[in-house]
Amino acid sequence: MQLDTRAQTLLKALVERYIADGQPVGSRALSQISGLELSPATIRNVMADLEHMGFVASPHTSAGRVPTPRGYRVFVDQLLTVQLIDEAALESRLQSRIFSTPPQKIIANAAQVLSSLSQFAGVVMTARQESIFQQVEFLRLSEKRILLVVVTPSGEVHNRLLLTAVDYNPSQLVQAANYLNQNFGGLSFDDARLRINGELRQLQDDMSRLMQAAVEAGSDAMSEKEEDVVISGERNLLNVADLSSNMTSLRKLFDMFEQKTGLMQLLDMSSKATGVQIFIGGESNLVPMDEMSIVTAPYEVNGKIVGTLGVIGPTRMAYERVIPIVDITAKLLSNALSH
Incomplete structure (x- = not known):
């Protein structure tokens, strides 16, 4: 639904004032801050139209109006x-923390x-990194207990205990390891899993089951090396009245941080887009609260998008300041991880 220039100017003024002080905005205040030479009656009529279209709402306790998620x-x-920020200062602040440290x-x-x-x-x-392995090795610990050792191309070593239905002897374990290394070494476990189902049918059933178990366990072992999502500053949101005004809101907020499933879906969705994305509460089932917004941007490693970062805050946030922070941080993180 298109808004004319006058309605856009008044809506912009209303949202900016509400973000600044959190109080419903009345027609008198809008006449002072909008820069438009309009009568209070005209402003009230425009506000009534904006409310009818769902861009603003009138709290019961006030004659003023507040923006809706649609607004x-x-x-x-x-x-x-968007506010211009000191990109050089931000870059210096980030670089002082991130260079000469491991990716985690x-x-x-x-x-x-x-x-x-x-x-x-x-x-x-x-x-998101593919679980590529260079070689595997099986060590018999006792009857039906085998230690799987996975070595990555970078030299990282991951171990996993396999409990098997069959007692494999050392010769069988060497045979199985050699077969995996010669035929699948240098592939990801996902690729190896796809090929194994077809290529191992001609082998003995017991050996096939061992190799399939090794691929599953190896993939699990490598995926456990780090958290899927890193969150910092959750306690800051306790100081935001819009998000912590009642126990129901707090429960939704920290359920999101604890479960992480919805947050992962949202971040994964934004990684498929280009540039900064803004998810406003009430618009998406992935944002659990009407009062919450999430500003995200994807980051890259050597030109390939591998993840997403962002800021979680109230719908009433200073978007003009948060957007460039997220955008520049994503670019600097990409540079740091690509070195």
Whole structure:
């Protein structure tokens, strides 16, 4: 639904004032801050039209109006003027934390920087890496108990205990390891799993089951090496009245942090898009609260998108400040992980 210039100007003024002080905005205030030479009656008529279209709402306790999720969406998509920030200062702040540290630490620091700069919660979905193995080895510990040793191309070693239905002798274990290494070494476990089902049918059933178990266990062992999502600054949201005003809201908020399933779906969805994405509460089933927004951006490693980061805060956040923080942090994290 298209808004004329006058309605857009008044909606922009209303959202900006509401974000600034959190109080419903009346027609008198709009006449002072909008820069339009309109009578109070005209402003009231425009506000009534905006309310009828679902862009603003009138709280029962006030004659003023507040933006709805639909109003916020028009604001961030069409009316927002993104604030210029000191990109060099932000880059220096990030670089002082992330270079010469392992990837896991870089990601945790990025979440902390997002939280400290926004004063909300920072979140980073960790880089999705294929579970590629260079070689495997089986060590017989006792009857029907085998230690699977997985070595990655970078030299990392992962161990997993296999409990088998058959007691394999050392010769069989060497045979199975040699077959996997010669035919699947250098592939991901996912690729190996797809090929194994067809290629191992000609082998003995017991050996086939051992190799299939090894592929499953090896993939699980490598996927456990780090968290899927790193969150920093959750406690900041306790200071946001819009999110912590009642126990129901708090329960939804921390259920999201504890379960992480919905948050992972949302971050994974934004990784398939380009640039900054804004999820406003009430619009998406993936955002559990009407009062919550999540600003996200994907990050890359050597030109390939591998994850997403963002800021979780109230719908009434300063988008013009948070958007460039998320955007620049994603670019700097990409640079750091690609070195």
